[in-house]
Amino acid sequence: MIYDIRLTIAYDYAGAASSGRHLVCVMPRDLGPEQRLVAGLLRLHPLPGQRHDRTDFFGNATVDFAIDGSHNAVEVAVTARVERHAAGDMSAGALSLDRLAAALSDCRDMGPDSPVHYIATSSRVPHDPAMIRFARSQISPGMDAAQAVVAVGRALCAAMTFDAKATTVDTPASEAFAKRHGVCQDYSHILIACLRGIGIPAGYVSGYLRTRPPKGKPRLEGADAMHAWVRAWCGPQAGWLAFDPTNDRIADASHIVVAYGRDYDDVPPIRGILRVTGGQRSRQSVDVIPLDEGA
Secondary structure, three states, X not given: OEEEEEEEEEEEEEEEEOEEEEEEOOOOOOOHHHEEEEEEEEEEEOOOOEEEEEEOOOOOEEEEEEEOOXXXXXXXXXXXXXXXXOOOOOOOOOOEHHHHHHHHHHOOOOOOOOHHHHOOOEOOEOOOHHHHHHHHHOOOOOOEHHHHHHHHHHHHHHHOEEOXXXXXXXXXXXXXXHXXXXXXXXXXXXXXXXXHHOOOOEEEEEEEEOOOOOOOOOOOOOEEOEXXXXXXXXXXXXXXXXXXXXXXXXXXXXXXXXXXXOOHHHOOOEEEEEEOOOOEEEEEEEEEEEOOOOO
16 A cells, blocks of 8 residues: 655744754654555754754654754654555564573574563553553463563553543653543553563554545544554574554554554654744644555
8 A cells, every 4th residue: 555644743832932943753764565664754934954864773763953053843754655565474483481581581682673672660650550451451371472461461452532622742651541532642661561570571652544534534634643552582593573552453554663662661653842932733644545546
C-alpha cells in the first residue's frame, strides 16, 4: 500500500516569543522492504536561523531547529509518500518465556535494535506490581513470547476504555492503569510495563494509522492522528512483533512507523524550550491518504 501523509503541528503564543529551540520527530522511517520512504519534506515556519537534520541513536529521523527572532507562532509541516507492507509471520521461531530469558542473558549486542535497551524500567515505564500481576494472569503454560504478547495485549484492550479526556500527555502509566481509561499512549506504556514485568523486552512505536470512515461517508481531511503502539522482542529468530493494544490487533500495513524508543520520552513529535510570557494554543492535523482509495 502506498500512502500520502500530511501532518501539521502548530503553536500560537499569547505573547511574542523572543527565541525558541525545538526538536521534532515526525518523518516516517525507511525500514527496507517492510516500509519505504519514497519522498519526504519537512517545512518550518518561521524559517529558523539554525536547522540540523540528523538520525538519533535508535535510527529515527529528527530535526533540531532554533528561531532567534521574535515570533508569535511555530508551525511544522510534513508531506511524505510511504510504501508500506505488512510484516511476515513474526511468531515463527518465538521462544518460550524461560528460553527468552536465557537468550536475553546471552545477548552481547548493544546496537540500537538490541533487546537489552528495552527490558529495564524507563522514564515512562514503571515497575508496577499491579501491571505485572495482570500480565501474569493472562499467561498459560506452554505459551511462547509471541503468544504472550498477543494474550496480554488483547486482555489490556478489553480491560481499558479509550477516553481522550481521562489523561494528559504527562499522566503516569500506573495512574492510567488504575483508572482503566486512557489513550493510545497510555495503552502502549501499560502494555510495555506488563511485558517487561514478565521478562519480554518491549518498546514504544510512534507513527501514523490509516483510519477508515464509516461506510458511505467521505474521509474527513485532517481527522487522522499520530498513533502509538508496541513492539516486543520474541527471540533471536522471531525478532520484533508489533502489537496495537488500543485496537487489539497485530500492527499491519495500516501502521506507518515514525520512530522507535523505550517510551514516549524518546520519541515525542515535538519538544522544545521558549522565552515567552503568557499561554499557548496548539493545533494538529494529520491526513493518511491511501493512493488507492478503494483498497
